[in-house]
Amino acid sequence: MSSIITDDVIVKVAKLARINIPSEKVSQFAQQLEPILEHFESLSKVNTDNVIPTYQTTGLKTVLRQDVVDTERMFTQKQALANAPKSSNGYFVTAATIKK
Amino acid sequence: MLIDKTISELAVGLRSGEFTSVDLINECYDNIAKYNSRVNAFITIIPREIALKNAQIVKLTSPLSGIPFVLKDCFVTENIKTTAASKVLENFISPYSATIYKKLLAAGAILIGKMNMDAWGHGGSTENTDFGPTKNPWDVTRVAGGSGGGPAVAVATRMAAFAVGEDTGGSIRNPAGWTNTSGLKVTYGRVSRYGAIAYASSFDTVGPVAKTAQDCAIILETIAGVDKYDATSSPTPVPEYSKLLNKNLSEITIGIPQEFYGDGLDPEIKAAVLKVSTDLQSAGAKIKEISMPLFDLCLPVYYLIGPSETSSNLARYDGIRYGHDRSNFTDETIRRILIGTYALSAGYYDAYYKKAQQVRTLFIEEYQKALSQCDVLLQPIMPMIPPKFGELLSDPLQNLLADIYTVSQNPVGVPSLAIPCGFTKSGLPIGAQIVGKMFTEELLLAIGHQYQQLTDYHTKKPNL
Numbered sequence: 001m002s003s004i005i006t007d008d009v010i011v012k013v014a015k016l017a018r019i020n021i022p023s024e025k026v027s028q029f030a031q032q033l034e035p036i037l038e039h040f041e042s043l044s045k046v047n048t049d050n051v052i053p054t055y056q057t058t059g060l061k062t063v064l065r066q067d068v069v070d071t072e073r074m075f076t077q078k079q080a081l082a083n084a085p086k087s088s089n090g091y092f093v094t095a096a097t098i099k100k
Numbered sequence: 101m102l103i104d105k106t107i108s109e110l111a112v113g114l115r116s117g118e119f120t121s122v123d124l125i126n127e128c129y130d131n132i133a134k135y136n137s138r139v140n141a142f143i144t145i146i147p148r149e150i151a152l153k154n155a156q157i158v159k160l161t162s163p164l165s166g167i168p169f170v171l172k173d174c175f176v177t178e179n180i181k182t183t184a185a186s187k188v189l190e191n192f193i194s195p196y197s198a199t200i201y202k203k204l205l206a207a208g209a210i211l212i213g214k215m216n217m218d219a220w221g222h223g224g225s226t227e228n229t230d231f232g233p234t235k236n237p238w239d240v241t242r243v244a245g246g247s248g249g250g251p252a253v254a255v256a257t258r259m260a261a262f263a264v265g266e267d268t269g270g271s272i273r274n275p276a277g278w279t280n281t282s283g284l285k286v287t288y289g290r291v292s293r294y295g296a297i298a299y300a301s302s303f304d305t306v307g308p309v310a311k312t313a314q315d316c317a318i319i320l321e322t323i324a325g326v327d328k329y330d331a332t333s334s335p336t337p338v339p340e341y342s343k344l345l346n347k348n349l350s351e352i353t354i355g356i357p358q359e360f361y362g363d364g365l366d367p368e369i370k371a372a373v374l375k376v377s378t379d380l381q382s383a384g385a386k387i388k389e390i391s392m393p394l395f396d397l398c399l400p401v402y403y404l405i406g407p408s409e410t411s412s413n414l415a416r417y418d419g420i421r422y423g424h425d426r427s428n429f430t431d432e433t434i435r436r437i438l439i440g441t442y443a444l445s446a447g448y449y450d451a452y453y454k455k456a457q458q459v460r461t462l463f464i465e466e467y468q469k470a471l472s473q474c475d476v477l478l479q480p481i482m483p484m485i486p487p488k489f490g491e492l493l494s495d496p497l498q499n500l501l502a503d504i505y506t507v508s509q510n511p512v513g514v515p516s517l518a519i520p521c522g523f524t525k526s527g528l529p530i531g532a533q534i535v536g537k538m539f540t541e542e543l544l545l546a547i548g549h550q551y552q553q554l555t556d557y558h559t560k561k562p563n564l
Contacts, residue, residue: 010438017411017441018418019426019434032435035497037442040400043455046462053457054464056302056332057513057538058289063331073329079195083422094420 005033102127103168103258104561107315108342110261111163121155121166121210124261128168128212131259135564139235139244141253143173144181144214154210163318163342165208170260172251173214174221174297175306177201180211184297185229186219187428188417198295199330200264200306200323207322212260215250219430220414221266221299223247224274224503225492228432233489236278237562238528242486245275251309252279256562262319263309268299269402270481270506272307273518277481277531280520280560282548283309284316287539288513289334291320292327300409301332303402303510312558313519313548317341320541339542347546350384354534354547355474359395360505366484372522372530373480379554380547388474394466397459398508403500404443404456405511411440435496460511467512467535476547477535480505481518485528509535517544520557529557 007026010033014021021029077090086093102110102119113119129148136142151168158166176182176194183189201211218228226234226249234249236242237257244253251263252275265272267285276283284307291306298304308319324338354377361370377387414437419425429437443452470477483504492499509516514535521532536544552558 005442009442013438013441013445016445017437018415019429019437021434029431029435029438032496033438033442036403036435036439036500039497039500040404040452042397043400043404043459044451046394046397046455046459048455048458048462051458051461053454054461054511055457057464057511058332058334060289060332060334065328065331073196075195080421082195083192085419085424092420 003034004037005030101258103131103261106312107163107167107261107310107318110167114160114166121158122152124166125151125155125168125210125212128258128260131257135237135257135259138240138564139237139253139257140232141216141234141250141259142213143183143185143216143231143250146180146212151210151212158208158210160208162207162322164204164322167209167261168212169204169209170213170215170251170254170263171201171211172217172248172263172265174217174266175201175264176295176297177211177214180214182214182297183231184220185217185231186433187230188423190230190424192423196295199292199327201295203323204264213254215248215254215263217250218247219433220297220410221247221268221271222410222433222436224270224499225487226250226275227489227493228430230430236486237564238279239486241488243489243492245278245482245486247271248309249275252276252281252283255281255309255311257564258561262315264319264323265307265309266296267305267307267510268303269406269510270503272309273481273506273516273531273533276309276518278486278529280529280557281309281311282313282316282520282558283307283518284320284541284544285509285516286320286324286541287515289332290515290539290541291324292330292333294327294329298413300406301413302409303406305510312552313517313545314342314345316517317345317545317549336539341542341545344542345546345549347543348384349380349547349550352476352547353386353388353474354380355388355390355470355477357390357392357395357470357477357479359392360479364483364504365480368524369480369483369485369530373478373532376521376532376551377478380551383550383554390470390473392466392470394462395508398463398511399500399504401456401459401463401511402503402507403439404452405460407436407440408443408453409440411437411444463508464512467514471537475536475543479533479535481531481533485524514538515541515544517548519548519551522557
């Protein structure tokens with residue numbers, strides 16, 4: 001059986017997930033995930049024609065709340081920024097995403 | 101030792117003046133001083149003087165008033181660090197508290213620590229933690245189970261009277277089984293998850309870890325119920341579980357699903373779990389062999405949907421608003437994020453994620469069918485005794501396969517009670533789980549309680 005998880009797949013998926021994987025570890029992850037994905041192949045043998053997927057098991061539908069401000073769970077600006085590695089003038093500081 | 105007593109015995113003793121909450125707190129901290137360095141169960145220990153101060157002023161308004169407890173470190177607590185056992189959150193102090201924590205404080209329970217776990221709930225051995233593995237108090241060369249190893253070990257070693265954990269695919273039941281404690285995975289939606297750090301949103305449940313089924317009943321009636329801050333919490337009324345423990349066993353049929361007792365199960369564990377059924381039979385229960393032929397498929401269903409959901413949930417950790425950046429995830433967490441991202445990615449979504457959700461539907465029907473032939477199902481918790489450190493981590497596929505008995509219930513949503521049911525010849529604890537229909541916690545707790553009246557396994561403590 002040809003491998004499902006090549007190094008290229010790991011690189012592509014890691015990029016989608018915003019995970020930096022050092023190049024020397026890419027093959028290791030590919031080798032570890034290959035048997036796991038192979039194990040998942042057993043699902044393809046199950047007939048699921050006309051079976052509706054289940055996304056949740058609560059049986060609840062369209063749980064809504066009143067569209068009003070809940071002061072019980074509002075943060076002050078200080079609280080919201082308290083855990084930020086970097087903040088300035090009441091803002092979170094992020095790396096630039098637009099090239100100059 | 102006072103903490104050997106059940107919660108209801110402690111509540112009586114506190115009211116009669118036999119002992120005080122201060123005595124209980126002191127005993128727990130003395131045990132922490134004695135044992136924690138050998139088992140590494142805590143991530144954060146609340147300073148003793150703070151807990152003592154709370155004990156001095158506590159009013160005895162509920163059965164949990166004045167009782168020392170711990171939380172798995174996945175529940176946010178205002179002003180107290182919450183890590184989910186990951187370096188990503190090693191300095192995170194939440195500006196708000198989880199609903200269950202607020203409910204326990206309102207009941208007068210006293211928090212003494214926050215406990216070690218597999219980071220984000222990713223694991224079944226509490227080795228995937230950035231705070232050093234938790235050790236099994238029955239044999240410190242072996243794992244304590246996971247992901248909630250810390251909470252279970254705290255209860256097993258009497259460093260706390262009870263704990264609250266979280267179960268996504270066995271994280272309460274697995275360590276309960278391997279440490280000789282009792283733990284309840286509740287029906288999906290039974291307990292609010294507001295303030296519980298998410299692993300897999302459609303599987304995550306919050307539940308008690310304690311010495312007995314009766315203790316679990318008392319804790320559950322305190323923490324259960326609908327929460328306006330958790331839209332998945334159920335409005336189903338909360339029974340007074342602790343007053344419903346004496347159900348007549350002769351009205352109960354216990355199903356034994358054959359597929360759960362196959363070749364992969366350790367023979368000593370198999371014998372101990374099946375003995376639960378004969379013990380309950382001698383007390384009047386009926387036994388019925390049943391079949392659940394789809395059983396083997398629970399692993400791919402769980403390990404496709406769980407990682408898919410976790411890859412989405414963990415996307416929020418960007419290191420900008422709080423916490424450290426994504427380079428701090430462990431290899432096990434990266435594997436789960438990669439599997440999930442792959443299963444959700446264009447071209448693979450139908451073959452993996454959607455397919456798993458369809459087989460999940462078949463699984464729900466499988467459980468409904470099984471539970472239409474009996475009231476509860478008796479199942480093993482773990483296929484083997486707690487392994488030595490590193491044994492599971494060295495083979496990622498085997499690491500997943502070890503979860504076979506605990507991952508089929510969460511995709512379905514049904515509750516499951518883990519109880520001690522014996523020991524191996526080498527002296528390691530064995531646990532069994534009793535699985536019921538949605539919202540039948542009172543039945544599971546009643547069966548567990550009556551089993552614990554017939555047996556004394558749950559009273560045994562490790563000799564650390």
